[in-house]
Amino acid sequence: MSIKHLLAGKLGFGTAPLGNMFRNIPEEEAMATVDAAWESGIRYFDTAPFYGAGLAELRLGAALKQRRRDDYVLSTKVGRLILDELEDPASRELGEKGGLFEFGRKNKIVDDYSADATLRSIEDSLKRLDTGHLDIVWVHDIAQDFHGDNWLAQFETARTGAFRVLTRLREEGVIKAWGVGVNKVEPLELTLDLAEAQPDAFLLAGRYTLLDHERALQRLMPAAAKQNVDIVVGGPYSSGILAGGAHFEYQKAAPEIIAKVERIKAIATRHGVSVKAAALQFSLANPAVAAVIPGASRPERLAEDQQALNSVIPAAFWQDMRAEQLVSPFAPLPTGSN
Numbered sequence: 001m002s003i004k005h006l007l008a009g010k011l012g013f014g015t016a017p018l019g020n021m022f023r024n025i026p027e028e029e030a031m032a033t034v035d036a037a038w039e040s041g042i043r044y045f046d047t048a049p050f051y052g053a054g055l056a057e058l059r060l061g062a063a064l065k066q067r068r069r070d071d072y073v074l075s076t077k078v079g080r081l082i083l084d085e086l087e088d089p090a091s092r093e094l095g096e097k098g099g100l101f102e103f104g105r106k107n108k109i110v111d112d113y114s115a116d117a118t119l120r121s122i123e124d125s126l127k128r129l130d131t132g133h134l135d136i137v138w139v140h141d142i143a144q145d146f147h148g149d150n151w152l153a154q155f156e157t158a159r160t161g162a163f164r165v166l167t168r169l170r171e172e173g174v175i176k177a178w179g180v181g182v183n184k185v186e187p188l189e190l191t192l193d194l195a196e197a198q199p200d201a202f203l204l205a206g207r208y209t210l211l212d213h214e215r216a217l218q219r220l221m222p223a224a225a226k227q228n229v230d231i232v233v234g235g236p237y238s239s240g241i242l243a244g245g246a247h248f249e250y251q252k253a254a255p256e257i258i259a260k261v262e263r264i265k266a267i268a269t270r271h272g273v274s275v276k277a278a279a280l281q282f283s284l285a286n287p288a289v290a291a292v293i294p295g296a297s298r299p300e301r302l303a304e305d306q307q308a309l310n311s312v313i314p315a316a317f318w319q320d321m322r323a324e325q326l327v328s329p330f331a332p333l334p335t336g337s338n
Contacts (some may be wrong), residue, residue, distance in 0.1 A: 001228045003177045004290045005203045006073050006135060011280075011309050013037040013245055014031075014234055017297035018059045019052025020103035022247070023322030025297050029060070034063035035300035040306045046203070046234070046293050047129070048077035048140055048181075049121060052104025053089070054200050061129035075136035075203075076129065077181055078121040078162055083108040095146040113142060113158035118165045133174070137166055138181030138203050145183050149265055155187060163197045170200075177201060179229070183249075185215050192223050201290065205234030206249065208286065210242060210264060210279050211257065214328050221288045230290035233283040237294055242279045243301075271317040277308035278317065281334040282327070285311075 018030045037045070045064065047056045051140055057076065064072065088103040092109065095251075112121075122134065138160045141147075142155045166178035180191050181203035188202045202224065208216045208231065224231055237243040241253050241261055248257045261275075268275050283292050315335040321327045 001198060001200045001230075003136060003179075003230050003232075004288075007291050008043040008073065009041065010284055010291050011042060011305060012046060012073075012095075012232070012291050012293035013042045014293040014295035014304070015045060015047040015056045015060050016051045016312055017056075017218045017295045018047075019050075019101050020249075021051070021101055021295075021297075022103075023297075024103040029298065030059045031063050032299045033296055033302070034060060036183055036302040037296070038064075040302045042302070044073045044075075044293070046136075046138075046232075048080075048138075049082050049125060049128075050080050050101075050109065050140060052101050053107040053109055053134035054082045054124075055101075055105050057125055057128035061131060062226045063129055069131060069133075073135045074129065074131065075138060076134055077138045077140035078118045078166075079113050079140040079142065079158065081110045081112050081113065081117055081121055082124060083110060095144075095148055096249040097149060104149065111147075111154070113139065113154055114161040115165045116161075118162040122169075130281075135176050135177070136177045136201070138179055139163065139166070140181050141183070142180065143182040143184040151187070155190065158192065159197065163194075163199075167198065179203060179291065181205070181234070183207065183235075185220050189220055189223065192227055192229065199229055201230040201232060201323045203232045203234055203293075204237055207234055208233050208289065209238045209276075210281055210282050210327065211248070211260065212240045213282075213331060216330055217330055221286055228243070231286070231288045233289055233292045233297070236278065236279050236283045236292045238279075243276050243294075260326070263324065264316065267317060267320045267324065267326070271320070273313050274308055274311055275318050276304060277311035277313060279320075280305065280308050281311075281313060282331070285332045285334045287332065296318065 085108040086106040087108045177200035179199040179201040239247040241248045318333045
């Protein structure tokens with residue numbers, strides 16, 4: 001297990017924004033953003049059928065078509081099928097994430113974590129991405145935020161369906177690794193407790209960031225490290241609020257979140273530190289984390305991410321963050337101190 005040997009670096013690119021998340025992104029801007037990621041040195045690209053009902057996969061596939069397939073790592077997700085039948089994107093039932101991709105394609109999205117659906121989903125993704133193989137496959141969103149009280153039933157379907165199919169495909173060499181990709185900690189803890197499931201990694205979005213990391217620190221991070229299951233951190237900017245945006249948890253940020261970010265900004269300004277740099281480097285400081293994959297829909301953001309990754313942050317910044325209880329006293333810090 002582990003995927004560190006697959007990744008060319010610690011910074012990847014999350015393509016959810018390319019599915020027209022929050023806004024209608026022009027095609028040329030989407031293509032330019034992927035090109036900018038490549039030019040900045042990024043070689044790990046993550047996508048999903050869910051992102052704009054296949055739109056992000058289509059755009060990513062078109063943008064990477066000119067690149068040599070062996071030069072980059074590609075991951076996508078299973079758990080949702082994209083149908084030819086059309087629906088109103090704004091009326092989709094998405095649990096806590098309503099309206100997330102209302103500007104995406106109108107193809108109907110159906111949740112299905114069964115074995116047959118997993119194989120079909122992979123076949124469909126290969127076509128949309130216009131590629132011959134996938135490196136990593138994540139089982140997507142088997143969690144409370146999308147399925148409410150029914151999430152454990154969906155998890156059980158995935159356990160006997162998607163998990164077993166992906167294990168077999170890994171053993172056969174069809175894929176190189178698999179795991180679970182969610183916005184909640186509990187499904188990952190549950191997966192680690194299973195005797196039969198042996199994932200290589202987890203994609204955890206939004207739960208190991210400057211704004212929200214206490215829960216993951218308690219059990220998930222040490223348990224994953226002990227089992228050699230790497231963590232890829234998605235959403236290190238907490239849906240954009242840590243990068244100058246207005247969203248947290250894919251919705252307009254609440255006043256208390258905005259207030260907390262303002263406190264972080266004040267400390268960052270005092271020390272001449274970029275909040276983006278602090279966010280990326282904080283997530284990567286935990287030894288269980290293999291990579292971070294911030295999303296972007298504008299080309300200039302990619303250079304900012306690389307600069308943030310390489311910025312020098314003084315230890316005094318983290319001391320102040322800890323003194324003001326803005327980071328857990330138990331969280332590993334980029335300075336190497338705990």
